[in-house]
Amino acid sequence: MAAIVAALTLSCTGCTDGSWLDQSRLSFHIGGIDTALASEERANSSLRDLTSRGQEVLAVLGIANAAFDGHRAAYSPDNGVSWQPVLFDGQADPGMVLYSLPTAREGQWLLLGHRNGQVFAFTSSNGKDFSLQQGPIFETTATSLNTVVGTDLGWLIATSPEQESDGTAMTLYQSTDGSARTGRDGTAAGLPPAHGTFHPLNMAVGPAAVLLVGQENDPSRPPYSRAFSSTDGGSSWQDATPDSSGVGPLGNALWTAAWSGTDFRVTGHAWPGVSVPKHFPLGMSGSWTPEGGWQLSADHAWSSQDQEFPRQSIVAYGSAGAIATQMIGELSVDIPKVLLQRPGQPWSELPIPEPAEDWLRLYSDVTAVADGFLVAGTDSNHGNDQVRLWHIDASGAITERHAALETAAPWLAAGQESYITGFSSGSGKPLAFGGFPAHYLGAGGRTGLQQLHHPGQ
Secondary structure, three states, X not given: OHXXXXXXXXXXXXXXXXXXXXXXXXXXXXXXXXXXXXXXXXXXXXXXXXXXXXXXXXXXXXXXXXXXXXEEEEEEOOOOOOOEXXXXXXXXXXXXXXXXXXXXXXXXXXXXXXXXXXXXXXXXXXXXXXXXXXXXXXXXXXXXXXXXXXEOOEEEEEEEEOOOOOOOOOEEEEEOOOOOOEEEEOOOOOXXXXXXXXXXXXXXXXXXOEEEEEEEOOOOOOOEEEEEEEOOOOOOOEEOOOOOOOOOOOOEEEEXXXXXXXXXXXXXXXXXXXXXXXXXXEXXXXXXXXXXXXXEEEOOOXXXXXXXXXXXXXXXXXXXXXXXXXEOOOOOOOOOEXXXXXXXXOOEEOOOOOOOOOOEEEEEEEEEEOOEEEEEEEEEEOXXXXXXXXXXXXXXXXXXXXXXXXXXXXXXXXXXXXXXXXXXXXXXXXEEEEOOOOEEEOOOOOOOEEEOOOOOO
């Protein structure tokens, strides 16, 4: 229904709470309601997230059309060349909303979903057939899911209390196989309190450690990069904060972390000590190992001080080097970027084919596969969302692979959405009517749309 919202705007000023609306105080804006745009077919499908293990890939998709509105998953055994639907206890429908956090570890895959205020785990040994584990992991009331990683010791799920709650600590859930889980107080395990001066931004896992990075906002000094590491699957944490003062004496932070195969690689921002102040910080990158410590330096190729810093970035490392997405500014203004970093070389922008005219592009994830990388995205226009997937090889050659995903997932096909032809009002609520199914707009003209089931239809 995002398409209908995009095609017309409904505003209600000073609506009354009586059984009928005071129409002298009600204003409708219905421009474009009788145009072809208001009744054209819509397909709202998005490739939300990817994870990989060698040449195997697991994808989470969001689908909204006339036949289905929900989530599905797909599995590829060959670096994204071919795809097949994932089954949940023998069914394509997981029966709940899937989080955009597919995760893999040696010998097992994990998907998380939620329904009725509870979070559940699905596990699989082959990436294609998932089983729902008994009992919820936690309640979503006043709790946010932050991240999930798979270690040699099992699964680690990090959550934090919402700002409005009374909670003061992260909660770490650990499981050896995704079934039985143990909750652990993050503060007692060595992490700072939630919603304190430390702002966690990213977590990465290697064969011997888990690394959590972010920024410390100590009022007595400029903000600085901070990190914590665990070598026992998240049971205990040690301070692994780098000395970043030489790179960003006026402030800095670590935004991303990923395992490269030999060490942890990070990116972030730094405010160098210069006599002429700039409007934007400089890019920063580096590496860390539990044995060798930190190496940090300014990185003009990641971000220069001539442009806004890319706060929304995703990075993946593989045998072909590294790939990253960057989002700078607003989606409606700036086209997101995909960067490639070959081993020993600086970052450079990849010439991913631009979206069609009047379409917007959003990159949702990147992952490394055995023969290069996969880049996931969604193109959008007037409420039509189309899945996009590209393969990048070691030379930087780009190949489209979304057609294979769509062929394996017929539920991504377009469906005929409702269309609105007029308005009426009653019981203090504006009503919108049109092609079946009609929809209801809540009191005050809010754009929460719910289907009305009419007797005899």
